Amino acid sequence: MLIILMDMSSMAAVLPDLLVMLPAMLYLLQIAFYLFFIWFCGSIAMRGYMKEHPFMLGFGIRFMSGAICLVGGLSLAGFVPYLSKGMLKMMQLDIMVAGLSVSLLLAIAYRMITHDEAGSLPGDVVDSLLRKVAVLEDKLKSGAHALTEKEAIRKAEAVLSGYKASKARMVGNEWDVELKQGERPGRVVIDAWDGEIKKKLSKLELSGFFKDARKLAGLIIIIAVVIAAIVFFEGFPDPTEGFTSLLGMDMSEIANMSASMRDSPFLSGDLDQGCASPAVFTIYEAQLTDKDFLLDHLHEDEELERIIEESSGEPSKIMIRMDHGGKELILAVTESGKGCYFTDGIFCGCIESHA
Numbered sequence: 001m002l003i004i005l006m007d008m009s010s011m012a013a014v015l016p017d018l019l020v021m022l023p024a025m026l027y028l029l030q031i032a033f034y035l036f037f038i039w040f041c042g043s044i045a046m047r048g049y050m051k052e053h054p055f056m057l058g059f060g061i062r063f064m065s066g067a068i069c070l071v072g073g074l075s076l077a078g079f080v081p082y083l084s085k086g087m088l089k090m091m092q093l094d095i096m097v098a099g100l101s102v103s104l105l106l107a108i109a110y111r112m113i114t115h116d117e118a119g120s121l122p123g124d125v126v127d128s129l130l131r132k133v134a135v136l137e138d139k140l141k142s143g144a145h146a147l148t149e150k151e152a153i154r155k156a157e158a159v160l161s162g163y164k165a166s167k168a169r170m171v172g173n174e175w176d177v178e179l180k181q182g183e184r185p186g187r188v189v190i191d192a193w194d195g196e197i198k199k200k201l202s203k204l205e206l207s208g209f210f211k212d213a214r215k216l217a218g219l220i221i222i223i224a225v226v227i228a229a230i231v232f233f234e235g236f237p238d239p240t241e242g243f244t245s246l247l248g249m250d251m252s253e254i255a256n257m258s259a260s261m262r263d264s265p266f267l268s269g270d271l272d273q274g275c276a277s278p279a280v281f282t283i284y285e286a287q288l289t290d291k292d293f294l295l296d297h298l299h300e301d302e303e304l305e306r307i308i309e310e311s312s313g314e315p316s317k318i319m320i321r322m323d324h325g326g327k328e329l330i331l332a333v334t335e336s337g338k339g340c341y342f343t344d345g346i347f348c349g350c351i352e353s354h355a
Contacts, residue, residue: 026239034070037096041073041103042066048107050114065106072225073099075232092237105225112218146192152177156188159197275348276324281339284322284331297322299330304347308332308340312350316340 042062049061077094147155152175153165163179163186170176170192179186190197287293299321308316312334319332330342340350 023240030236030239033092037073037099038063038066038070040066041069041099044100044103045069045106045110048109048111048114050111065103068106068226068229069099069103071233072102072229073097074236075229075234076102078232102225102229105221109218109221109225112221113215146173147175147190147195149175152190152192155190155195159188160186274327274343274346276327276329276341276343278339278341278349278351280324280329280331280341281351287322288320288331288333294318294320301330304330304332304342307347308334308350311347312338312340314338 039062042065045065046058046062049058073095076098077092080094080097149168149170153168156168156175156177156179157163157165160179160181163181163184165177165179168175168177173192175190175192177188177190179188188197281288287297297320299319301319304319305316308319314334314336316332317335319330321328321330323329324343327344328342332340334340334350338350338352341348
């Protein structure tokens with residue numbers, strides 16, 4: 001049967017190394033979080049970008065938008081109430097809320113700039129439906145028919161001046177017309193019955209841009225967000241700051257504590273009064289489960305067995321003797337799995353363990 005001896009020293013032995021590695025681990029986690037945050041917020045902002053675009057252009061706009069959201073979140077985090085103190089600040093919830101707010105502003109601005117749909121502002125839905133029904137009734141009474149492909153193309157080319165239709169297809173009750181002006185693509189969706197322009201998409205052009213109040217307002221929002229992000233930006237936060245404030249010590253003090261723990265006789269295996277540390281049970285855990293090693297180092301001593309039974313309240317099940325740093329070390333395991341040990345003939349006590 002394998003015996004696993006549990007000792008608090010097994011946890012304490014790795015603590016100094018974890019403390020030393022902590023800053024690097026926190027910095028890596030922060031970088032990973034920022035990359036995810038850039039992509040996430042950039043994707044939200046791109047929900048408002050209505051123009052058709054190549055993949056690489058969309059990727060570039062998404063990444064740029066996400067970077068603006070991150071810098072904006074860092075800059076404006078201090079203005080988020082209730083989240084800029086204590087544990088919530090350590091979790092950077094203030095940065096997340098501020099960054100998400102910036103991404104929503106960018107999405108609205110992109111939609112205002114790139115959305116060319118006729119009647120983009122929603123009106124009374126009921127009135128709109130009633131008007132459509134009236135138009136259809138008039139057409140049916142007069143024997144009118146749905147728009148033909150040529151009529152749809154002609155209407156689409158009139159909507160996007162300078163564009164020529166390359167393809168038209170009927171989708172449900174709508175004509176979807178694709179157009180081009182040189183290499184610039186365009187698209188117009190027309191209701192086949194009442195001729196209403198459902199959607200109009202073309203590459204953003206500066207011609208007439210500044211005459212469109214909606215597009216101009218979107219541009220002003222983007223400029224305002226970028227300026228605010230730059231003006232209030234104070235650099236990236238130190239990821240160790242929240243942790244050190246929680247512990248009440250700086251990183252130099254943590255490093256000194258780690259060095260002291262590593263040099264501690266409890267972890268190195270040597271205590272005062274000549275006793276080895278209980279850490280020896282962790283150090284020699286592999287040997288204590290090796291049958292050949294146990295047979296080679298088996299030890300019997302009635303006096304030591306008497307001391308163990310008096311101390312632990314039960315007899316020893318197995319006892320081995322070995323050399324530990326030039327000292328005689330005797331390890332014993334009782335019936336219930338307690339670990340008792342001697343160093344150079346000195347009884348050092350028993351520790352709890354389990355089989």
